[in-house]
Amino acid sequence: MKRPPSHRLSYDQDALFSGQLIDRGKQIHFHLDGRKFSGFKGDTVLSAILGSGVDTMGEAFDEAIALSPNLCPPIALKSAPAIPLPLNRTRVQSGQEYISYDGQIAKIERQKTHLKNLARSIFKKFNRSLEYDFSQGTDINGAWDEDVTSSTLNVDLVIVGGGITGLSAAQYALEKGWRIALIEQRPILGGDARFFGAVEGEERPDVFLQKLLAPLKSASMLKMHTSTQAVSVTSTRVRAHQLSYEKNSVTSSIVEFKTKHVILATGMLERLPLFPGNRLPGVIGSRTAFNLAMNYGVWKGKSIALCTGSSAATQVALLAADMGIKICRLADSRINPNSRFFEFAKAYGMSLATGLQVVSASPHKLGALEVQLGLVNTPSQLSGKPLIVDQLIVCGGWQPDLSLWHAAGGQTKWNGKKQQLQAFGELENIVLAGSCQMSGDLGSMSMSECSISGHIAVQEFSENALAITPASTQTISHESADGLLPVSEQKYGESVCYLDSGNSLARPQKVDTKFNWRLFLPSILQRFMQTQEDVVTGYSINDIVARVILNEIPKDYAGIFAKERCGVSGELLPSSQLNGNKSTGVTKTDEDTPHNVSVPPDFLIGRFGSGAVMVQLELSSNETLDIGCLIYPDHEELVPHHAIGAVTATQYSTQDKVFAYLNISELDSTHPIVVFNGTHGINAHYVLMHK
């Protein structure tokens, strides 16, 4: 087979994109689904296969879809196929054999691509795809969310998010003598400080972080859990998924933190600009590209176009240029924006094209992309010829990550100016801090603002709260605010447009990028089709933001929709598997419990008049009656309206007795009555039990 392309940047000790978490001197070989891959010590399975040249997850809607940290399948060890592991958080181990997680394979169904594979082996072509087919379902993340809790830890405070905000909160909470657990899903602490950079007057992010981290590392009351993902939050507990490694295996577990307080410092989500082809292999978010390059040196190809509406993303182009990557186009959707990054770009000899957005992207030869740009206000007006690049790096602005806030029952509302869902209201014992609480004009808050916000969050839990000036987002005169989410006009025949880069694979509802055959149906059939329910899936918060921007959800109700549909994914388990809560509160009475034969059920009282009493019935035949059989004075009118009683209990298992609630005011015990068993009447008379 042809040697796979290396999707790694060359090593430069002084460069930020050097792959800080990997040791290039220690190469590791492993297998995934029988395919051999190589990586470096410190790689995750995902970064190793991305670095080995795989960039495609499989196909969705008849089109290739990119493999990325936001959409990657659960895997398992071949030796433990029933335990799902996250591809993007599992550290690769030498000689390990990984397989796709079987539980999900059943849902997703790998493509039957024997012919394709045969052709590849004949032509010695490298397979860039993991060959997943999403036509059956898309839910491939989070298979571990509902795992059984393996350990429980009691703490005073759980901080979700190990960025500047979370670390500052931890620092302040330590002063109060609290036991703290800090949960960070990435392998390193510091959040997006390195990506957003320092603002004027601040130290470099690495220096800032070093000073912040130094005292925390030795603090006995603080335990920092990296590569750990919080999966659910309530006012008293946080559940998190954790991996632990032994010599030749990895174990997956859910840790439950019982806590008095929770701080959510979950930062921001990067939004995906809306254009056809926005999830083709080679299209990548600016922060994702930054983190893959910084942590693992992973980078596809030698040329990029970068299109953003947020200044910080520009930094990715500058750092890539440092590594010898050709910057074919640096475009910004804002009109004449100002940023310190643009001044740096000029120094690199790059020119910034403003007022441009991506109109479409489509696959080109040898894994490259053909990218068409257009004017922002009139996207139909194209800007020059299509660009042919190895990667298209995009940034559609930022959205506070309120997924866990929603999951905990928190509310949000739409901020039209920033095109964001923002938190409002309160939750018991849970507070938001940092950029997820209040984003700045430049995407994230500055580092110093995040630090103050972390302190305030801790202060909110203190009985003697001191007045700390609330963090206000910094406005810097020479930095333009983030732009609106770029939305391309979509036309028939173009590629698929997704609302977000996550696992929902939600697409715009009103505009179908594919041929809309429904338009050719008679109008009555069109109407029928409109009555079909939408495809139902859990939405990401960015899906909802995009749908509001596309006017698919009214702005006023975006928060309500988000509250019900965001952060809800997860499997509903039978009660026997409910962790730590074996009882569902449902009283299961499978046994035939004895009836009280001396009193009628409440809902019969008064139904047959004031003369109704409990009686025993003596039947003229040995037929079996069941509870609810109605009793009539004669055979004349066997309709419920004329019923004078009903069977309330039977004791066939012991004495063949039948009891009834019967109005006897106009009957004596010798008077024959009729019990209707649903098909025919049975003669009977009653025996009084009580006066």
Add this chain to the structure above:
Amino acid sequence: MIAGMLASEHKKRVCMFIDNAVQLQLSRELGLAFDFFTRPQTWEILRLSQVQLLPIITKISGGDVIKNVNPLIVCHRQDSVDAMGHLYHLFMGNDWEIERLSEHKYTPAFAAFRLRKIKLIRAKILWPALFNWLNTLGVEIFSPQDLEIISHRDGSATLNAQTQSMDVQRMVLADEQAIHTLATHSDIDRLFTKSYTTSLITEPVEDITEAMILSPEFGFSARTCQNNSLEVLAHINMEMLGGLLHKNLPGEHSIRRAGRATFPSLVMRDGAPLAGKIGRSSIWGIAGFGHTGIFFAPALARLIADRSSALEARYFELRLGSSKRQMANIVDFSSLHGEENI
């Protein structure tokens, strides 16, 4: 629906306080012409009212709005099996289609029944048409968030909404949520059990063959949508709903949430519907009709307009929310079985 009928049939000037978000929210009720009423009188009113409602609803929303369903009913507890036994014979006696499933997929200890040709109103079609209809009838619609109420002893009230002030002859809290917000604590405690209701929508579930499953326990309902996702409602919190859902579905399934909402709700203590004055106040309340609420709209509109038939008048007289409520004679099967504050 009541507001529209008051405006159209009874020529009343109506203003309504409703959150438009209801169209986007997960379902709060089924709109099904069935609930676990064991009292024949309730069925009598429901059947008469339904006959009047269906042509109106078809006229405003089109024929697709109404669908016949054949719900499966499952019971796990002896008291609910007994209640269903009484309901079974009530249906049989009236020649309404019901079947006791003796050899069903469920374990023998569970009782299961099949209802047939029960009317279901499809909310997604109804809501937009309903708002259009109300607009054409001149019903003024306001957001409840803007509402300020000054109630008077004679049953009238002054409502301040946005920039307008209105004097109304009768104020009706037309569902449990409105009662929860605006009725007095003592009246709520006297009439209702406080609970939580969870509304859930799942991702498509494979091999679900039942269109609708109901259980008298916890007011459970699960409706299979056209894309095989399930819409589930129950008077239970989210954590417990998973167990209840798995217990009530035939077979074993992998079920994943796609949306959920849990909200405080009120369940009638005596299990019987409520229509009329609440407590000593002059405010009216309507509650306890369960999934069937919309089907009672014609009868309830007549009640509010003081035009009830003799039969309806007798029925609703016992089901007031005041101290005159004839609790002993109207008690019905309660989905919570006295479970307080689940």
